[in-house]
Amino acid sequence: ATDRPSSAASLLERRTHSVAEVQEHYYARPPRIERGWRQHLVDVDGRAYLDMVNNVTALGHAHPRIASAVSRQVRRLNTNSRFHYGAIVEFSERLAATLPEPLDTVFLVNSGSEAVDLALRLSMAATGRRDVVSVREAYHGWTYASDAVSTSITDNPNALQTRPDWVHQVDAPNSFRGRHRGADAARYAPEAASVIAGLVAAGRPPAAFLAESFYGNAGGIALPDGYLDTVYDAVRAAGGLAIADEVQVGYGRLGEWFWGFEQQGVVPDIVTVAKAMGNGHPLGAVITSRSVADTYRTQGYFFSSTGGSPLSSVVGLTVLDVIRDERLQENAREVGGHLKRLLNGLGKRHPLLAAVHGTGLYLGVEFVRDRATLEPATQETAAICDRLLELGVVMQPTGDHLNVLKVKPPLCIDRESAEFFVAALDRALDELGH
Numbered sequence: 001a002t003d004r005p006s007s008a009a010s011l012l013e014r015r016t017h018s019v020a021e022v023q024e025h026y027y028a029r030p031p032r033i034e035r036g037w038r039q040h041l042v043d044v045d046g047r048a049y050l051d052m053v054n055n056v057t058a059l060g061h062a063h064p065r066i067a068s069a070v071s072r073q074v075r076r077l078n079t080n081s082r083f084h085y086g087a088i089v090e091f092s093e094r095l096a097a098t099l100p101e102p103l104d105t106v107f108l109v110n111s112g113s114e115a116v117d118l119a120l121r122l123s124m125a126a127t128g129r130r131d132v133v134s135v136r137e138a139y140h141g142w143t144y145a146s147d148a149v150s151t152s153i154t155d156n157p158n159a160l161q162t163r164p165d166w167v168h169q170v171d172a173p174n175s176f177r178g179r180h181r182g183a184d185a186a187r188y189a190p191e192a193a194s195v196i197a198g199l200v201a202a203g204r205p206p207a208a209f210l211a212e213s214f215y216g217n218a219g220g221i222a223l224p225d226g227y228l229d230t231v232y233d234a235v236r237a238a239g240g241l242a243i244a245d246e247v248q249v250g251y252g253r254l255g256e257w258f259w260g261f262e263q264q265g266v267v268p269d270i271v272t273v274a275k276a277m278g279n280g281h282p283l284g285a286v287i288t289s290r291s292v293a294d295t296y297r298t299q300g301y302f303f304s305s306t307g308g309s310p311l312s313s314v315v316g317l318t319v320l321d322v323i324r325d326e327r328l329q330e331n332a333r334e335v336g337g338h339l340k341r342l343l344n345g346l347g348k349r350h351p352l353l354a355a356v357h358g359t360g361l362y363l364g365v366e367f368v369r370d371r372a373t374l375e376p377a378t379q380e381t382a383a384i385c386d387r388l389l390e391l392g393v394v395m396q397p398t399g400d401h402l403n404v405l406k407v408k409p410p411l412c413i414d415r416e417s418a419e420f421f422v423a424a425l426d427r428a429l430d431e432l433g434h
């Protein structure tokens with residue numbers, strides 16, 4: 001053993017012997033990251049990168065208030081969540097207070113996958129049914145149930161062929177490149193409602209309709225106006241529940257709204273959240289009404305050893321404090337708006353850059369080879385991400401064609417860093433002849 005960290009290449013070699021191969025890492029030849037500070041990362045060679053993809057570390061890396069809250073709490077108490085402890089109650093109250101009535105009852109878990117799993121089980125317990133409707137091209141997690149409702153072929157190339165029979169799909173409501181584009185996108189909602197009506201007619205009324213409330217996996221495309229209103233009405237009319245997966249888009253990232261469903265003017269029956277709420281610490285939650293939560297009794301009791309532990313609850317409280325005190329939601333609106341304007345400007349000079357989706361600090365930059373056919377520029381997007389890394393920016397593609405840059409930096413990013421990213425992208429597009 002040596003005190004000096006090994007090179008990125010030799011660590012990668014060691015990794016192949018101990019870490020499951022399917023457990024992914026960014027880049028074929030990744031830098032070895034050693035530290036972070038705000039929206040920046042530093043590798044073992046002292047090279048700094050701008051982190052433009054990190055929607056987990058929402059407050060920024062190495063936040064001093066998280067560091068001191070964690071260290072204080074670890075010295076004081078950390079144990080399973082069954083002890084009667086102040087921070088658990090306080091955090092649940094604060095979380096519920098961010099949501100409209102009747103969403104007042106909290107389950108604390110450790111991840112987004114767990115939250116989605118629990119939300120599905122709650123919907124099944126509340127309705128006594130087992131069929132679920134989800135949206136194509138979505139990702140909701142890796143556990144058995146959260147994976148079952150995920151159909152993103154980027155995450156699983158066989159996703160569409162291998163869903164269990166209780167999972168039913170509606171079209172991806174993509175107004176840019178889906179079956180219905182532009183104004184025609186208004187047709188997705190009535191079509192989804194008729195899938196639900198078809199299930200009722202077939203004697204398999206659904207327990208729930210589950211969707212991200214802002215269409216994340218495809219690159220932050222807003223759902224068509226009124227989409228959730230129509231589909232939630234349809235599922236409720238059929239006696240099912242509406243689940244909003246806010247794991248990626250909730251918690252202030254959209255700038256204008258703390259929760260994605262607010263953008264659609266609806267209130268779900270069950271909300272799932274994770275990622276940003278722990279700033280990298282494993283923390284997730286399901287929030288629902290008291291009456292839905294109580295139906296879980298039919299399944300036995302609910303216990304997660306470390307879900308909402310004293311430490312996790314203190315982290316959760318501190319994250320909410322920092323979002324408020326540093327006005328991070330407002331920053332997402334201001335810096336995100338500036339960034340979107342600059343990116344749209346690039347689109348005027350680079351034909352490859354066809355659209356900038358999203359809002360706040362949840363943007364998707366979509367590259368196409370032809371603006372009429374929308375042929376996805378998949379290889380070009382990969383080359384752009386590789387060049388951006390050399391230029392000091394961490395960026396990754398998303399979407400079923402991997403032709404959209406997922407722009408989701410820590411919410412503390414400033415204008416200067418946003419401009420640095422746009423300049424690097426401009427340069428990469430020039431160099432690659434786009």
Ligand code: PMP
Pocket residue numbers: 111112113114116139140141142212216245246247248274275
């Ligand atoms: N839902 C959505 C929308 C997600 O993006 C993710 C993670 N990418 C999950 C659920 C699963 O969360 P986790 O990785 O914390 O299990």
